[in-house]
Amino acid sequence: MTKATRCAACKYFRRRCPRDCIFAPYFPNNNPQRFAFVHKIYGASNIGKMLEETPVKLRADTMDALYCEAKCRIEDPVYGCVGIISSLYTQIQLAQSQLAKAQAEIAFLEANNVSSVAELKPITSVHQPLVQQVGFDYGLDVVDPFDNWFYY
Secondary structure, three states, X not given: OOHHHOOHHHHHHOOOOOOOOOOOXXXXXXXXXXXXXXXXXXXXXXXXXXXXXXXXXXXXXHHHHHHHHHHHHHHOOOOOHHHHHHHHHHHXXXXXXXXXXXXXHHHHHHHOOOOOHHHOOOOOOOOOOOOXXXXXXXXXXXXXXXXXXXXX
């Protein structure tokens, strides 16, 4: 490769990029931040070792995963990817809780033969907890914030 087409790794280390550079396919010169993130977390030597040990057809996915993990770790040094996963898991739990409440309310209304939709009070806000409009609460809105699934 010529000096104008050095990969991001070779640019970072200010060296010539050899034709068989192991970093070139995964760290193009137009995205130097990608290599900088991965290098900061894993180090160039470790990245090279991982690339050499990974089968050729899996290398691109491996480098994408390393970049994603490194970026998350830099943005959130304490939790990294686990923080995002935990947040998404909490959102799923909340959505499942709201779905269960809605299903319970439908079952309750069907059991009491509510024939008219006009008899129901509309829910004014998406963010308010879903409670039974007729005064019953089935306790389905309780989401334990200390139920950290990733500690099991």
